[in-house]
Amino acid sequence: SYELTQPPSVSVSPGQTARITCSGDALPKKYAYWYQQKSGQAPVLVIYEDSKRPSGIPERFSGSSSGTMATLTISGAQVEDEADYYCYSTDSSGNGVFGGGTKLTVL
Amino acid sequence: EVQLVESGGGLVKPGGSLRLSCAASGFTFSNAWMSWVRQAPGKGLEWVGRIKSKTDGGTTDYAAPVKGRFTISRDDSKNTLYLQMNSLKTEDTAVYYCTTFTSSSPDAFDIWGQGTMVTVSS
Numbered sequence: 001s002y003e004l005t006q007p008p009s010v011s012v013s014p015g016q017t018a019r020i021t022c023s024g025d026a027l028p029k030k031y032a033y034w035y036q037q038k039s040g041q042a043p044v045l046v047i048y049e050d051s052k053r054p055s056g057i058p059e060r061f062s063g064s065s066s067g068t069m070a071t072l073t074i075s076g077a078q079v080e081d082e083a084d085y086y087c088y089s090t091d092s093s094g095n096g097v098f099g100g101g102t103k104l105t106v107l
Numbered sequence: 108e109v110q111l112v113e114s115g116g117g118l119v120k121p122g123g124s125l126r127l128s129c130a131a132s133g134f135t136f137s138n139a140w141m142s143w144v145r146q147a148p149g150k151g152l153e154w155v156g157r158i159k160s161k162t163d164g165g166t167t168d169y170a171a172p173v174k175g176r177f178t179i180s181r182d183d184s185k186n187t188l189y190l191q192m193n194s195l196k197t198e199d200t201a202v203y204y205c206t207t208f209t210s211s212s213p214d215a216f217d218i219w220g221q222g223t224m225v226t227v228s229s
Contacts, residue, residue, distance in 0.1 A: 001171055031212075031214070033214055033215060033216075035152070035216070037152070042204060042219035042220065042221060042222060043144075043152065043204075043216070043219060044219075045215055045216055045217045048210070048212050048214070048215035048217075049212055049215070052212075054210075054215070054217055084151075086151060086152050088152075088154075088214065089214075090214060093168070094168065095154065095168055095169075095170060096142070096144075096154030096157070096170070096214060097154060098144075098151060098152040098153060098154060099151075100151050101151040101152070
């Protein structure tokens with residue numbers, strides 16, 4: 001079955017740039033999406049179609065994709081950005097797949 | 108206000124069945140592709156499946172772990188999405204979310220319910 005691979009954790013100091021990667025063999029042909037989930041809450045979409053930002057999402061969140069890797073970048077990470085982040089894409093059949101998630105610590 | 112509200116979760120024995128509902132409001136439900144996503148305690152998100160709008164064929168797709176056991180359906184007259192879960196296993200224990208999108212991107216899930224907990228245990 002298709003898998004998306006993320007690092008389990010990323011840690012940065014406030015104001016630094018956080019980068020979370022997501023690798024998958026189909027990413028050259030499929031879009032990547034990024035979801036933020038804070039403890040006890042439903043996920044929130046922060047990036048869609050590799051690099052588009054939904055309305056209401058701060059400009060410090062950006063996305064890119066190159067080859068088999070997609071990257072979520074948080075420029076000037078803030079304490080309130082501390083959360084779990086999940087990449088998402090689809091397999092060759094169009095079925096959804098989430099990455100394992102990355103715990104972002106900002107301290 | 109765009110809103111999704113799940114219900115129907117609870118405790119069920121292995122091998123049992125449960126039906127979850129997701130009531131939608133604030134958008135044209137009949138035009139929406141709806142998905143279910145679950146999250147086991149302390150674990151990551153897992154896509155369960157989706158149903159397209161009747162206009163787009165009304166077809167369903169499922170993740171491999173639930174295919175043949177779970178069925179997604181919709182009642183557009185009631186603005187309600189369903190997840191019928193049969194032959195439940197302990198590994199189906201999770202919070203189940205319904206979700207949809209408001210943009211033109213079917214996988215950009217920007218509307219989520221609060222989730223409903225399903226516990227499969229003897």
